[in-house]
Amino acid sequence: MDIRRVQMTGGSSFVVTLPKDWTQQMSIKKNDPVRVTPQADGTLLISANISEDQIQRTREFDVTTCTNATFFFRSLIGAYIAGYTEIKVKSRGRLPSFVRMVVRDFTQMTIGQEVLEESETGVTIKDLLNPGELPFENTLRRMIVIVKGMHQDSIAALFEQDQALAEEVIAQDRDVDRLHWLMARQTNMVMRNINLSKKMGLTLYTASQYLLVSRTLERIGDHAVRIARNAVILSDKDQDQLIIAKIREASTLSLTIFDQSVTAFFDLDIRRANATIEEVKGLEHLCEGVTTAMLTHEAEDAIAVGYIAESIRRLGEYSADIAENVINYVVEHERDL
Structure with a gap:
């Protein structure tokens, strides 16, 4: 840590010298x-970058010896999440078809990425999206609508034994991933460029909170997919109406908890957040009832329903995580309880 004394110049102006190593x-x-x-927080940020333009960063990948498509x-x-604005892929020979x-x-699964140049030995991908054009709150609200619809x-x-609808839910998981990756990318860009955070009208702490909720929503989407996959397994089985009624009750409560948690998040309502967390206990009891009721059924059916009950419970627990973020945020900013 470098401590420097404040000096006066001209009889009215205060000055502090800049570290020589940093200026060089x-x-x-x-x-x-x-x-x-x-x-x-009362600190001053001194930056050599006086422009408000987006910082351009390039990442290069040499795929000459690469053989693993998943790793690539x-x-x-x-690189996308890290906030690179240009990605160059090159090879010493012809680019492999994979x-x-x-x-x-x-480029199809990410937002704003387009191929601008292409040759036999290389590809250049450019980010065409201005991060300020997609506010964090708008992205988060869209994720909320999608994951809630996926769960419903x-x-x-499951109830209608509709395989096509289940497959549609599974396909929607890609949309949730795209938005979560975008949120992670924007957060990293904001962390690197304080001017961008001011332009978007949010603090670094707020951006990190949005990212935490985004990650939670992405996991909620994963559990909706899990329910859909097990709904496919049960689509040709005879339904036990008692089990169906128990699942319906648990699902309704989990969605109520979810709605309350996101409302508390956007309203910064600490009391609603606390009440929402308390409701998870009742959901856990309902989900345990579903699992217990399936003990007399065939193993394959019992396992599938058990996974569904677990995912419904996880929706409630992840919603409680969102509510806990509300409490943390409100306490951090010393708002009235």
Whole structure:
């Protein structure tokens, strides 16, 4: 830590000298401008970047010896989430066909990524999305609508023994992943560029809270898919109406808890958040009842219903996680209880 004393110049202005090592690293010379940004916690941020334009960052991948398509795809997603604005894929020889297929899948599964240049030995992917055009709250609200609809449709597919509807739920998981990756990408970009956070009107702490909720929503979507897959397994089986009634009751309560948690999140309602967490105990009891009632059924059916009950319970528990984030945020910002 470097401590510097405040000095006075001109009889009215206060000055602090900048560390020489930092100025050399940032190539700052005499009379060069720097940006000084006051922070909410009372600190000052000094930056050599005075432009509000998006910071351009490039990541290169040499796939000459790459043979694993899954690993390559995960690497591209990693670069996307890290906030790179340009991704270059190159090879010393002709690009393998699987690399082109992975690049195509990557651009289809991510938001704002497009192939701008392509040759026999390389591909350049460019980010065409201005991060400020998609506010965090809008992305999160869209995720909420999708995952809630996935849960409702997966339960409907179970009750109506509708395999097509179940398959539709499974396909929607890609949309949730795309939005979660976007949220993670924007968070990393905000962390690297304080000017972007000010432009988007949110603090770094708020951005991290949105990312936590986004990750929770992505997991809720995964459990909706789990329900749908087991609904397919049960689609040609005779239904026990007592079990169906118990599942319906548990599902209704889990969705109520979910709705209350997201309302508490956007309203920063700490009392509603606390009440929502308490309701999870009742949901756990209902889900245990579903599992117990299936003990007299065939093993395959009992296992499938057990997975469904578990995923319904997880929806409630993940909703409680969102409510806990509300309490943490409100307490952190010293708001009235």
